[in-house]
Every structure is written in C-alpha cells, then in structure tokens.
Amino acid sequence: MTGLERFNTLRVRIALGGLALVAGMVPIAFIGISALSTIGTTVATELDQLQRVTAVSNGVTVAVSDEIRAAEQYLSARTPEVQQQFRTAAASVYTFQQALQSLGALTEEERIAVTRLENLQAQAEVWYAYAHALADLGRRDDAHAAAITAREPAEQLLARVLSVAEGQSRQAEATTDRLVDAARTRRSVVLWVLATSVVIATLVGIALFRSVDRPVQDLVGAARRFGAGDFRPMTLRGTMPGELRELTDAMDSVGARLRTIIVAVTNESQQMADTASDLSAVSEELAATSGEITTAMVDISRSAEKQVSGLEHSRQRMEHLATLARKNADVTQRVVTLGQQIRRLADDRRREMETAGASIADVRTVVERSARQVEELERLTAAIDDFIDLIKRISSQTNLLALNAAIEAARAGERGLGFAVVAEEVRHLADSSAKAAEDVADTVRTIRHQMSEVAQTMASGRGKVAVLGPMAEGVQRALGDIASAVAEVEQTTANVSREARAHLEATDEIGTVLRTVSDAASSHASSAEQVTAAAEEQGASTEEMAAQANALTQAAERLRALVKDLRV
Amino acid sequence: MRLAAELAVREINAAGGVRGRPLALVLLDDSASTQRAIQVARQFYDMPDVYAVVGHLTSGTTIAAAPVYNGGATPLLEISPSASSPTATHGAPYTFRVCPTDLLHGARLAAWARRQLAAERAAVLYLNDEYGRGVRQVFTSSFTSLGGRVITDDPYLPDLPSFRPYLERLQRAGGAQVMMVAGTRAGAEAIMSAMRAAGVTAQVMGGDGLTGLETDGTLISSAYLPDRPGERNAAFVAAYRRAYDSRLPDHRGAGAYDIIHLLARGLDAVGPHRGRLRDWVAGVGTEIPAFEGVTGTIAFDENGDVPNKDVVVGVVRGGQLVTATP
Numbered sequence A: 001m002t003g004l005e006r007f008n009t010l011r012v013r014i015a016l017g018g019l020a021l022v023a024g025m026v027p028i029a030f031i032g033i034s035a036l037s038t039i040g041t042t043v044a045t046e047l048d049q050l051q052r053v054t055a056v057s058n059g060v061t062v063a064v065s066d067e068i069r070a071a072e073q074y075l076s077a078r079t080p081e082v083q084q085q086f087r088t089a090a091a092s093v094y095t096f097q098q099a100l101q102s103l104g105a106l107t108e109e110e111r112i113a114v115t116r117l118e119n120l121q122a123q124a125e126v127w128y129a130y131a132h133a134l135a136d137l138g139r140r141d142d143a144h145a146a147a148i149t150a151r152e153p154a155e156q157l158l159a160r161v162l163s164v165a166e167g168q169s170r171q172a173e174a175t176t177d178r179l180v181d182a183a184r185t186r187r188s189v190v191l192w193v194l195a196t197s198v199v200i201a202t203l204v205g206i207a208l209f210r211s212v213d214r215p216v217q218d219l220v221g222a223a224r225r226f227g228a229g230d231f232r233p234m235t236l237r238g239t240m241p242g243e244l245r246e247l248t249d250a251m252d253s254v255g256a257r258l259r260t261i262i263v264a265v266t267n268e269s270q271q272m273a274d275t276a277s278d279l280s281a282v283s284e285e286l287a288a289t290s291g292e293i294t295t296a297m298v299d300i301s302r303s304a305e306k307q308v309s310g311l312e313h314s315r316q317r318m319e320h321l322a323t324l325a326r327k328n329a330d331v332t333q334r335v336v337t338l339g340q341q342i343r344r345l346a347d348d349r350r351r352e353m354e355t356a357g358a359s360i361a362d363v364r365t366v367v368e369r370s371a372r373q374v375e376e377l378e379r380l381t382a383a384i385d386d387f388i389d390l391i392k393r394i395s396s397q398t399n400l401l402a403l404n405a406a407i408e409a410a411r412a413g414e415r416g417l418g419f420a421v422v423a424e425e426v427r428h429l430a431d432s433s434a435k436a437a438e439d440v441a442d443t444v445r446t447i448r449h450q451m452s453e454v455a456q457t458m459a460s461g462r463g464k465v466a467v468l469g470p471m472a473e474g475v476q477r478a479l480g481d482i483a484s485a486v487a488e489v490e491q492t493t494a495n496v497s498r499e500a501r502a503h504l505e506a507t508d509e510i511g512t513v514l515r516t517v518s519d520a521a522s523s524h525a526s527s528a529e530q531v532t533a534a535a536e537e538q539g540a541s542t543e544e545m546a547a548q549a550n551a552l553t554q555a556a557e558r559l560r561a562l563v564k565d566l567r568v
Numbered sequence B: 001m002r003l004a005a006e007l008a009v010r011e012i013n014a015a016g017g018v019r020g021r022p023l024a025l026v027l028l029d030d031s032a033s034t035q036r037a038i039q040v041a042r043q044f045y046d047m048p049d050v051y052a053v054v055g056h057l058t059s060g061t062t063i064a065a066a067p068v069y070n071g072g073a074t075p076l077l078e079i080s081p082s083a084s085s086p087t088a089t090h091g092a093p094y095t096f097r098v099c100p101t102d103l104l105h106g107a108r109l110a111a112w113a114r115r116q117l118a119a120e121r122a123a124v125l126y127l128n129d130e131y132g133r134g135v136r137q138v139f140t141s142s143f144t145s146l147g148g149r150v151i152t153d154d155p156y157l158p159d160l161p162s163f164r165p166y167l168e169r170l171q172r173a174g175g176a177q178v179m180m181v182a183g184t185r186a187g188a189e190a191i192m193s194a195m196r197a198a199g200v201t202a203q204v205m206g207g208d209g210l211t212g213l214e215t216d217g218t219l220i221s222s223a224y225l226p227d228r229p230g231e232r233n234a235a236f237v238a239a240y241r242r243a244y245d246s247r248l249p250d251h252r253g254a255g256a257y258d259i260i261h262l263l264a265r266g267l268d269a270v271g272p273h274r275g276r277l278r279d280w281v282a283g284v285g286t287e288i289p290a291f292e293g294v295t296g297t298i299a300f301d302e303n304g305d306v307p308n309k310d311v312v313v314g315v316v317r318g319g320q321l322v323t324a325t326p
Helices: A010-076 A080-101 A108-136 A141-228 A244-411 A413-563 B002-013 B034-045 B059-070 B102-116 B132-146 B165-173 B187-200 B231-245 B251-270 B272-282
Strands: B052-054 B077-080 B096-097 B121-127 B149-156 B178-182 B203-206 B219-222 B291-293 B296-298 B313-317 B320-323
Touching: A010 A080, A010 A108, A010 A141, A080 A108, A080 B059, A108 A141, A108 B059, A108 B165, A141 A244, A141 B178, A244 A413, A244 B059, B002 B251, B034 B059, B034 B077, B052 B251, B052 B272, B059 B077, B059 B096, B059 B132, B077 B251, B077 B272, B096 B187, B102 B132, B102 B219, B102 B313, B121 B132, B121 B187, B132 B149, B132 B178, B149 B165, B149 B187, B165 B187, B165 B203, B178 B187, B187 B203, B203 B251, B231 B251, B251 B291
Parallel strands: B052 B077, B077 B096, B121 B149, B121 B178, B178 B203, B203 B219
Antiparallel strands: B219 B313, B291 B296, B313 B320
C-alpha cells in the first residue's frame, strides 16, 4: 500500500466530505450567527438607549410642566402645598437633567442643549421664586411683572423640552429605520450565506455519494454472486477505497477458503459416508457381542447366586465341624495331661532304679578293682621275690668280700687290725642282710597265701554282682520303655492336640474363607448383574451408535448434495 | 488658580523640568459656563500633547466637561482643585479632585452655626446652580437635623433685580440669626448690602464660593487657608507673595499648585501617556504613597475623591481669611 493509497479510504473520503461541509458551513454559520447576534445586540442596545432617553425626556417634560403649573398656581392661590409642589417639581427637573446629561449617547451639541435647559430652568425657577416672594409681600403688580419675566425662560424651557422629546421621537424613528436597515442587510447576508451553503452541501454530498456508492455497488454485486453459490474469484473495476479494498481482499480470501472447504467437504463427506457404513457394521457386530455378553453374564450371575447358597451351606457345616474339633481338642488335652502324669511317675521310678543300678555298678567296680589290686599285689610279690634274691646275692657277695678283707687284714698284721674289724662287721652285716632277706621271703609267702584266699572270695563276689547288674538293667530298661511309651503317647497326643488346634484354626479359617468367598460370590453376583446391566446399556449405546452412523451416512449424503451445486 | 499654577510650573522647570523636558501650561477659559466648559474640554481632548487638565474650577463646569474627558479612545485626566459637588467625580474614572465635597462644607457650617453661634434660626440664599444647590441642600438638612430651623430658603441668579423681597419676607417671618449664602463672592456682597439696606442683622456665612470676600466677620468654610500650619505651606505662601505683589493664595490656587506638582511627579514616573498617568494618579494613596501637598495629604479613593481631607471654617479679619477660633 503506497502512502497515497493509505489515505484512499472510505473514512478519509467521508471525513474529507464532512470537513468540506464543516469548512463550508462553519464560516457560513459563523456569519449567520454573528449577523443575527449583531442585529440582536444592536436591537437591544438601541432599544435600551431609546428606552432610557425616552423615560428621561418624558420625565423632564412632565416635571417642567408641573413646575410651571404650580408656580403659576401659587400666584393666585398661595398655599404651602402649591409652594411645595413647585419646589419638588423644580428639584426633579434638575434630577432629570442630570440623568439626561449622563446618557452616553448624547452628542456634544445635545449636551450643550441640555446645559442650556438647565440654565433656563434655573432662571425660570428663580424668577418664579422672586415673584412668589413679592406675592407673599402683597405686591401683586410686582409679582405679576416678575411672573411675566419668569414666563419667558419657562416657555423657552418648555419648548426646548418638547423639542428634546420630539428629537427623541425622531431619534426613535431613526433608530427604527437603522434597525430595519440592519435587519434587511443581515437578512440578505444570511440568505446569501444559506444559498451558498446549500450549493456547497449539495456538491459535497454528490461527490461524497459517488465516491462511496460505486465501489459499494461493485462489492454488493460480488457479494450477491457469492450468495448465489458462485465462489469463483471476483473482478472489480477501478480503485477502491481502503476499507472496501480490504473488504474485497477479505471476500476474495473468503472465496478461496470456501473453495478449498467445498472440495475438502466433498472428499470428506465421501470418507464420512464410508466411515459411517463401517461404523454401522461394527456397531451391529458390537450389538450382537454385547447381547452375548449379556446372556453370558446372566448365566454367570445365576451361577454365582447358586455358588453363594452352596457356600453358605458349606459354611454352616464347617461351623459344626469346628464345634466337634473343639470337643476333640479338649479330650486330647485331657489325654495329654494323663500321659504327662504317667511319664512323671515312670521317670521317678526309673531315676530310683538308675540310682540302684549305679550302686550295683559301684560294687562291681570296687570288686573288680580289688581283684585287679590283688593281681597287682601278686605281681608285686613276685617283684619282691626278685628283690630278695638280689639282696641275697648281694649279701653273699659282701660276705665273701668281707672274708677276703679279713684275710688281707690278717696279712697286713697290725696295721690291718682296724681293717680286720671292719671286714668283720661287713661280714656280719652281710649275714644280717641275708637273714632279713630270708624273713621277707617268708612274709611274702604268707601274704601270697592270704592273697590267693582273697582272690578266691573276690571271684565269688564278682559272680554274684555280675548277676545283680543285668537284673537292674532289665528294670531300668522296662521303666525306660514305659517312659518312652508315655513320651510317645504324649508326643502323639500333643500332635493330636496341635493338629486339633490346627484343625480348629483351619476350620475357622475355612469358615472365614468361606464367608469371604461367599461375600465375594455375592459381590461377584451383583457385579455380574452390573456387568449385565452395563452390557445391556452397551447394547443400547451400540444401537444408538448404529442409528448415529446411519444419520451420519445420511448427513454425508446431504453434504454431498449441498456442495454438488457449488461452482468452484 | 492660574497664578498658583504658573508658579508651580516655573518651580518645576527651574528644577530641570520633567524627564529633562520643560513643563508647558496651556490656558483656556471656560468663563464658569457649562456650555463653554464642554467646548474647552473638547479642545484640550484634541490636543495630543496635553496629558492632564487642571480644572475645572466649579462643580458645574467639571461635571459638564467630564463626559468629554472620559469618553473616546484616549481619555484625558481631569483633576479639579475646587469642584465640590458631591457627585462631580462619580462614574468618571478620569475625573479627580483634591478638595472635600460640599457635603463637608455644608455640614461644617451648619455645625458651626448651631454649636459655636448657638443659632436656632437660619435663612438660606443660594445661587441656583449645581454648587449652590448642593451646599444649600447639605446645610439645610444638617442644620435641621442638629435642631435648628431654616426660616427661608430662596434661590437667586446674578441677574436677580433685588434681594429685598426675600429679605423683607424673612423679616416678616421673624428674622434669623444666621444668613447662609450658598453662592459666590459677588452674590454674597450684593446680599450683604441688601441686608444692610433692609436692616437685616444676621451672621453671614458661606462655603468656599465666597472666597475673596473682604467684609470682616464673615464666616467662610475652606479646604485651605493660607495660615494653614506647615513648612511646605509657609514656603508656598511666601513664594506666592513674592511673585504676586504680596497677595495671598486661596484654596483654588493652593489646590492647583498641588495638582501641578502631583502631575509632574506622575509624568516623571510613567512618562507622557494619558492612560498611564491616570492609572498612576489613581494609585496615589494606595499603591503609591500619598502626596504631601500644601493643602494637606492627597490620597484618592475609588471615586477620585480625597475623603481624608477636612474643611476648616475661616473668618475674614482685616480683609484676609484666617482660621476662625471657636
């Protein structure tokens, strides 16, 4: 869009038209208003001025007339009231004269005329006052003469006041004429201005209408074509204002989009029809399936209900079983108690037998140890025998030696005497030793004898003990058998008890499980019912879907029919 | 008034003029006539080098000329030394005065008659013009309200053949202690000779219109008397006597003398311009400090009047008006 085109818009055209109108009308209106207000102001000012001047000139005329009348009257009828009237009227003449003087509109000649009025008034007043004084003094002729003198300025005053009034009346006429002239001039100005404004407004209006109407008509034609279903691109004449150009572009792009859309709609409606028939088939299948599901679920539901009642029966029986098991457990418990008592007694006896068995064993040990000690003693006596032999051999040797020593000592003579004694002693000693060894040998023999007797006794004791041992062992074994039998019973009863307990627990557990199962079955049944309902609903939905698929098919058909006639 | 004004101009120019330029005085005579005053005012108005008018002398001429000075595109300042009519300055922004109004003169004289002279009966003779009517109106109302009685109250004009009928009627009505003459010196002199002829004895008194009267014992109210205390006034009176053959200045001359000095100061401050000069004068006593003149302190109010100036009652003694002592 170039810089100039930016301003080629409807808004600008209308604004320019409006501006032209305003530019034309504002001065026109201004001229008209100022003409009217000028005339209004003129009229108001002139009338106000006229009013004031008239009021004052009327006032002065009346006051002068009153003054002269009262002054003349006093000459014939001298009353204080008339005198007062004269003075009041005279005073008001001055007041009106001052008012006349202060009127802005007076010319200097008029001002001078007014001051002349004042002088005449002063003269008339003084001469009348003088005449009144003379009249008061009774000098009638002098008073009359003074009055005649007073009349001259009085008459002049009256004449001038009247001429002022006439002047005012002429001024009023002149004012009226001026106003009429002014009104006439203003009227012609206003008429001229109005005519000009009408012409300008008409020209601007036509130009504006043309500049807006033609592009709008073009656009209207294009829009009608669109309306008739012809979405082929538009062809427009000349340059368009900005907004209409935008509108044209927008309509073109709308046409292009609509063309695209129509093609797409045609294709899509075909696809939609296909999809709808597929959907219809699927939904029929689905309807059938959901029917089956419903049937199956009804069966399931029924079975579940049966299951529930069966489970309930089982549960009742299990509870009976549990009662029995509880009794069983009690009995078993009593058996266990008895077994424990038996075992305790058997254990006591066995311990006693064990003690007895131990004593017997101790006896046997003692006997055996004694036998072993006897054997050991025999072996020791044999060793003593060996030792005695040794000692015998040593003493004989020693004896021999002592003998040799005594021989040698005898040969050594005297010096060997001491030695011969020792040798003798040693020989004695060897003899004593041999003798002691002999004694010991005797003792050992005695002991050996006694020992063989002890050995025989012991052998017989050992035989007796040997009989007693197996007997104790037999008792002990029997008691052990009892104990183990009791333990076994105990074990068994414990097992039984445990199992009974376990059985009981299991029974309870089974009961619980059964209840759970029963509940589950119940919920299963209700679920199955729900599933059935859902399946039924699904069936209904599926039917609905089928119906919608059908409607879709029809819509697709209609859509296809709609776009079939459009030209793209 | 002319002599005092000329004296002031000479003084100013001798001191270097205004902004280095000499001050010029243009003299025109209105002959105390309102008709002539309007024509004179037009002449002054049309002179572009005239920046202010010292005048007019009487209330009537001042009032008659005011519309001329206050109208048009370049209004002209008008300061009267002696226009004492109460409304003389009203509604006219370019019209000022430096004297008190007739209200004050009439009131002071009525009070003097009632309080100092203990007069109960008064006769009034008034010049039938703006001034005379104004003074008479204030005097009669003040005297009456102070408890006195106005026996006769008659107008006159200079061409009145005789005052005798008025005076005889007064005699017949029982006479009066005070003869109030609301008019000018000439009228007062005629009245006094008529009084002597008619054998009317009353204390003659009047407003500043009677200034110049030389009959001893006459009471005259004035905004200014030459024996007014103060250095400034003493210097002015001395200069006036030197310049004018030992004559004494009156209230009109002193007022004109003050106005000339005031205008010179204003022209020096704002330059030669009618509008600016008028605005400067209007500010004297408010935005600009009050002016100390030989007649007293000049400070203008919103009407262009000097409400703080007072009136003194003087008495003619040896042909000169001096401050009367109670």
